[in-house]
Amino acid sequence: MSPASSKLLRRARAERPGARRGAVLRAWPQYLAVSPFYLLFAVFGLLPVLFSAWLAFHFWNGLTPVTPAGLQQFKFLADDLVFRRAVVNTLIIWVLATVPMLLISLGLAAALNAVRRFRLFYQIVLFLPSVTSIVAIAIFFKAAFNDQIGLVNVTLRAIGLHGIGWTTEYWPIKILIAALMTWQWVGYNAIIYFAGMQAIPSDIYEAAKIDGAGAFRTFWSVTVPMLRPVLIFTVVISTITGLQSFTEPQVIFSSNAAINPNSGGPGQAGLTMVLYFYQQAFTNNNFGYGAAIAYGVFAIVALFALINWRIVARRES
Amino acid sequence: MQVSRRDVLRGGGLAALLGLGVMTLPGCSSSSGGSGAAPGIQDMSLWYWEGGLSETVVKSAVPQFASSVKLTATKVGGDFKQKLQTTLAAGAGLPSITGVKGEDMPYFRSAAAKFVDLNTLGAADIAKTGLAWKWKEGQDLTGKQLGYPIDIGPTAMFYRSDIFEKAGLASDPTAVSEAVKTWDDYYALGTELHGKVPKSYPIDQLSTIWNIAIGQTSGRFVSQDNKFIGDSDELHQAWLITTKAQTLGLNAKSGQTRSNDEQSGKIAATFGAAWAALDLQSEAPKTAGKWRVASNPVKPTNYGGSFLTIPAATKDPQAAFDIIKWILSADNEAKGFEDAKIFPADPAAWVLPELTGGSEFFGGQKTIEIFGPAGQLVPSQYVAPSDGAVGSPYNDELTKVENGKDPEKAWTDAVAAAKQVAARQGVA
Numbered sequence: 013m014s015p016a017s018s019k020l021l022r023r024a025r026a027e028r029p030g031a032r033r034g035a036v037l038r039a040w041p042q043y044l045a046v047s048p049f050y051l052l053f054a055v056f057g058l059l060p061v062l063f064s065a066w067l068a069f070h071f072w073n074g075l076t077p078v079t080p081a082g083l084q085q086f087k088f089l090a091d092d093l094v095f096r097r098a099v100v101n102t103l104i105i106w107v108l109a110t111v112p113m114l115l116i117s118l119g120l121a122a123a124l125n126a127v128r129r130f131r132l133f134y135q136i137v138l139f140l141p142s143v144t145s146i147v148a149i150a151i152f153f154k155a156a157f158n159d160q161i162g163l164v165n166v167t168l169r170a171i172g173l174h175g176i177g178w179t180t181e182y183w184p185i186k187i188l189i190a191a192l193m194t195w196q197w198v199g200y201n202a203i204i205y206f207a208g209m210q211a212i213p214s215d216i217y218e219a220a221k222i223d224g225a226g227a228f229r230t231f232w233s234v235t236v237p238m239l240r241p242v243l244i245f246t247v248v249i250s251t252i253t254g255l256q257s258f259t260e261p262q263v264i265f266s267s268n269a270a271i272n273p274n275s276g277g278p279g280q281a282g283l284t285m286v287l288y289f290y291q292q293a294f295t296n297n298n299f300g301y302g303a304a305i306a307y308g309v310f311a312i313v314a315l316f317a318l319i320n321w322r323i324v325a326r327r328e329s
Numbered sequence: 330m331q332v333s334r335r336d337v338l339r340g341g342g343l344a345a346l347l348g349l350g351v352m353t354l355p356g357c358s359s360s361s362g363g364s365g366a367a368p369g370i371q372d373m374s375l376w377y378w379e380g381g382l383s384e385t386v387v388k389s390a391v392p393q394f395a396s397s398v399k400l401t402a403t404k405v406g407g408d409f410k411q412k413l414q415t416t417l418a419a420g421a422g423l424p425s426i427t428g429v430k431g432e433d434m435p436y437f438r439s440a441a442a443k444f445v446d447l448n449t450l451g452a453a454d455i456a457k458t459g460l461a462w463k464w465k466e467g468q469d470l471t472g473k474q475l476g477y478p479i480d481i482g483p484t485a486m487f488y489r490s491d492i493f494e495k496a497g498l499a500s501d502p503t504a505v506s507e508a509v510k511t512w513d514d515y516y517a518l519g520t521e522l523h524g525k526v527p528k529s530y531p532i533d534q535l536s537t538i539w540n541i542a543i544g545q546t547s548g549r550f551v552s553q554d555n556k557f558i559g560d561s562d563e564l565h566q567a568w569l570i571t572t573k574a575q576t577l578g579l580n581a582k583s584g585q586t587r588s589n590d591e592q593s594g595k596i597a598a599t600f601g602a603a604w605a606a607l608d609l610q611s612e613a614p615k616t617a618g619k620w621r622v623a624s625n626p627v628k629p630t631n632y633g634g635s636f637l638t639i640p641a642a643t644k645d646p647q648a649a650f651d652i653i654k655w656i657l658s659a660d661n662e663a664k665g666f667e668d669a670k671i672f673p674a675d676p677a678a679w680v681l682p683e684l685t686g687g688s689e690f691f692g693g694q695k696t697i698e699i700f701g702p703a704g705q706l707v708p709s710q711y712v713a714p715s716d717g718a719v720g721s722p723y724n725d726e727l728t729k730v731e732n733g734k735d736p737e738k739a740w741t742d743a744v745a746a747a748k749q750v751a752a753r754q755g756v757a
Contacts, residue, residue: 054353061638071755073436073439073714074414074418075417075418075436075437075439075443076439076440085753088749088752088753091749091751092749093745093746094722094746094749147614158585158589159584159586160586160589160590161586161589178584178734179456180584180585180731181732182583182732254623265585266665271540271724272536272721272724275721275724275725277585277728277733278584278585278728278732279725279728279729279734280725280728280731289720292753293718294408294411294720295717295718296715296717296718296750296754297414297714297723298753298754299720301753316469324372
């Protein structure tokens with residue numbers, strides 16, 4: 013509720029005591045109708061957020077009584093070299109995934125905007141990956157990028173190149189995870205850009221045409237600037253989600269689960285921040301430290317979302 | 330919405346984090362007690378996981394106790410430890426009997442008060458005829474018996490007799506066991522094998538050797554008085570033994586391509602627990618009949634092997650204990666081996682025909698001749714509740730050694746990271 017509206021309410025209540033309560037009571041069907049979301053949000057969103065904030069200042073292994081930890085968990089976090097590695101991994105994967113993804117999305121959206129026939133078909137095809145189970149996609153990528161018998165390496169060898177250690181080496185692991193994220197979300201972003209392009213008034217394009225602008229000039233000087241609000245949205249959302257990648261490395265490297273589960277694959281090259289949180293909290297039964305990591309992740313995501321927003325928004329002005 | 334998978338994570342992960350408290354609200358249901366059942370018959374529930382107990386035995390347990398108990402057995406899917414932990418923390422909806430995996434026992438032992446001491450129900454007498462080291466794994470430090478052993482995981486060497494023959498090496502299990510008495514012997518044999526058959530390797534991945542080598546130490550990572558000993562000399566020795574496979578070029582590095590490398594013969598030998606035979610069979614069905622089992626270098630170790638426990642909230646622990654005793658009787662344990670290669674914890678089952686027969690996958694070899702003595706000789710080792718967490722950095726660094734990192738540098742880094750984990754786990 014914004015400060016302005018609450019002030020209005022307070023004034024209304026001062027004028028006619030009991031009026032607000034009456035309004036709430038009269039509107040009970042509406043409140044009931046929207047309550048499922050708020051109840052679910054309270055149970056699965058708000059309470060966990062508050063509880064984990066409390067946990068971050070305690071020690072708890074999940075079974076024995078909780079003991080206070082003060083700032084100890086955050087001190088551990090500041091010294092934790094593995095967490096630093098996870099942050100670096102996450103940032104690399106995020107850049108590798110987001111930059112090509114948004115560029116390809118823009119290209120696809122322009123192409124979609126240009127075609128006239130079967131447009132709905134293309135829209136559905138583009139959107140499908142984003143509603144496909146990420147676990148299923150990860151299992152497929154794991155098989156396709158298998159170092160020895162995967163489709164990708166077999167193809168590379170067939171054309172005389174060397175196979176790449178997609179699931180064993182530092183950079184290939186990151187590229188594999190980034191490729192998966194790109195594949196899954198490129199169509200979704202393309203659809204959003206396409207919707208944005210549809211909203212650009214056609215008279216601007218006509219004016220550009222009269223001024224003698226070609227297709228590319230029109231795209232960079234009219235379409236892209238007019239899409240700026242949509243671009244800001246996709247960049248911020250991609251940052252928030254990209255920095256929280258978890259399922260991709262978790263599923264791809266689940267084969268050595270028996271020995272060292274959720275460790276992010278060979279050399280921890282696929283250990284992202286959220287996967288590290290999961291490993292510490294749920295594999296190692298260190299819930300207090302897990303909560304501290306979760307808040308560390310929150311701080312980093314908030315910071316990068318803010319930086320992104322500042323950069324993209326400033327360009328606008 | 331693009332955010333949906335994050336919501337799933339937040340909903341699943343953080344909610345589980347917190348939710349433990351919340352979960353108690355809705356269904357504080359039916360663990361035990363007589364509601365709904367006929368008079369004189371009590372409801373009881375049993376939790377286990379896929380492959381944790383013999384299906385046929387669990388099914389026949391229901392009519393067996395029908396006169397006094399309505400037994401509901403539930404195969405809990407997903408992360409079993411997580412679900413049991415959540416339920417125990419919530420304190421409601423608990424089963425009357427539940428399985429606990431061997432690797433999770435040290436963790437659940439840290440909350441011994443949440444389980445019934447089986448010695449109060451007569452477990453001590455049964456333990457006398459069982460394996461002392463395995464029963465001890467199910468005890469807390471005060472001697473409270475929390476777990477009744479289901480199975481054990483005596484480890485041994487699995488090898489391809491056809492590849493050994495091709496390399497001109499002895500391929501008979503007795504001869505192979507004799508030839509690999511020490512790790513030096515093993516590497517000598519491995520060097521010869523890889524030299525004669527260059528596409529085959531005697532080690533599948535470093536973590537396999539490491540797992541055996543740390544099982545052969547006296548102390549692992551955390552001592553009984555909760556001190557960090559992950560930098561001990563014997564552990565460093567185990568590290569040198571393990572990483573030697575890499576420096577000698579004998580490591581197949583099959584961590585991510587295991588099934589394929591088992592089929593293709595790239596892996597000529599590996600180490601694993603008795604139950605790993607089932608994995609091998611399903612990962613490399615085409616190689617049936619070519620594998621054999623021989624004894625570990627130095628000495629056998631144990632890897633895995635689960636327990637049945639009775640949560641403290643169970644109303645009639647004696648009835649629960651009677652069911653456990655029946656499910657894990659020697660005859661029924663032998664059925665578990667036949668069904669799903671669950672290697673019986675009770676040596677009385679080892680002499681039954683299900684175990685003494687030859688195994689087709691192992692070319693007719695009577696594998697009990699290796700696993701039986703191994704099971705008897707497993708050295709007792711203290712495994713701390715934080716063992717898995719503190720041990721994790723060593724496995725991480727081994728994968729870096731496989732990608733070319735210097736083994737000594739990796740050892741230093743592993744110890745440093747393990748110390749940090751230990752401090753966070755409250756280890757001094």
